[in-house]
Amino acid sequence: MNRLRELQQRRNLDCRDQWLSYAEHRHQVMQQLAKSAGGRLCILGAGNCNDIDLASLLAAFNEVHLVDLDATALADGVARQSVEDERLHAYGDVEVTGVWELLEQVAADGLEVTRADLLAQSLADAPALPMPGPFDCVVSLCLLSQLIDAVSEACGRDDSRVNDLVLKARDQHLRLLAELTTQGGTSVLVSDFVSSDTCPELLTIPSSDLPRAAQQALATGNFFTGLNPAAIASRIAKDPTMFERFGHPRIAAPWRWRLGDRMFAVFAMHWSRQSNSAPDC
Numbered sequence: 278m279n280r281l282r283e284l285q286q287r288r289n290l291d292c293r294d295q296w297l298s299y300a301e302h303r304h305q306v307m308q309q310l311a312k313s314a315g316g317r318l319c320i321l322g323a324g325n326c327n328d329i330d331l332a333s334l335l336a337a338f339n340e341v342h343l344v345d346l347d348a349t350a351l352a353d354g355v356a357r358q359s360v361e362d363e364r365l366h367a368y369g370d371v372e373v374t375g376v377w378e379l380l381e382q383v384a385a386d387g388l389e390v391t392r393a394d395l396l397a398q399s400l401a402d403a404p405a406l407p408m409p410g411p412f413d414c415v416v417s418l419c420l421l422s423q424l425i426d427a428v429s430e431a432c433g434r435d436d437s438r439v440n441d442l443v444l445k446a447r448d449q450h451l452r453l454l455a456e457l458t459t460q461g462g463t464s465v466l467v468s469d470f471v472s473s474d475t476c477p478e479l480l481t482i483p484s485s486d487l488p489r490a491a492q493q494a495l496a497t498g499n500f501f502t503g504l505n506p507a508a509i510a511s512r513i514a515k516d517p518t519m520f521e522r523f524g525h526p527r528i529a530a531p532w533r534w535r536l537g538d539r540m541f542a543v544f545a546m547h548w549s550r551q552s553n554s555a556p557d558c
């Protein structure tokens with residue numbers, strides 16, 4: 278009953294030696310993180326660590342906390358960068374939704390009504406995680422697409438309840454980012470949103486054409502379910518509790534991430550975690 282965990286581990290194994298082909302993606306991710314340098318950084322979905330340069334992160338932040346479900350990928354990823362620093366903390370075997378066992382049951386035995394209800398209820402709150410938060414900067418690093426994929430894979434992609442559960446999983450992940458981020462700190466959502474499977478021009482267009490291609494893909498509904506950045510911003514704006522914490526995001530220009538023969542388009546959204554108290558004036 279570990280189908281979803283094994284799927285993540287297999288994907289990580291397939292990508293573990295792609296440090297070189299990740300160069301452009303890593304450069305872009307590091308530029309996004311540089312915008313919030315200083316203080317304590319937490320990265321969710323660090324996995325193989327091919328998209329982060331640990332030495333540079335340790336130079337830019339006081340502490341770096343790496344989190345992933347796949348303990349082996351994380352330990353090997355850190356070891357490959359030969360960085361030893363007591364300010365670097367790795368939390369392998371940490372699952373960020375709290376519903377993974379339930380999802381594994383659904384994947385094995387199907388989505389009965391009671392399980393669908395339980396899943397929806399369990400996704401209402403973000404789980405307590407073992408890292409010593411809150412952090413000045415919290416980054417979800419190409420993790421949300423994996424969470425959404427796990428929900429779809431477990432429930433069956435054609436099940437009519439999947440869309441609702443996917444959106445609940447997305448909301449839960451956004452709440453987790455907010456809860457892990459200290460007031461006045463920054464939450465960053467980095468996510469792939471379309472691939473060359475459905476947008477083949479990602480493989481050939483010059484970088485200068487990427488914003489247009491990304492805009493066109495989004496405008497024509499050609500993106501991964503739940504991963505339209507404008508829809509995420511609008512979802513937050515419509516929920517008073519989330520909006521109070523997040524406010525409006527800054528959305529960075531998209532970039533490309535090569536994964537073997539496939540190319541992904543990636544966005545980054547940055548939120549300044551709002552203070553809950555009114556200013557003293």
Ligand SMILES: C[S@@+](CC[C@H](N)C(=O)[O-])C[C@H]1O[C@@H](n2cnc3c(N)ncnc32)[C@H](O)[C@@H]1O
Nearest residue numbers: 322323324325326327328345346347372373423
């Ligand atoms: C696409 S990878 C991110 C890329 C990774 N930073 C790298 O350099 O290879 C997504 C990561 O999220 C992790 N992950 C997936 N589902 C998770 C969950 N529910 N809890 C924690 N980590 C999860 C996977 O193990 C994987 O390492």
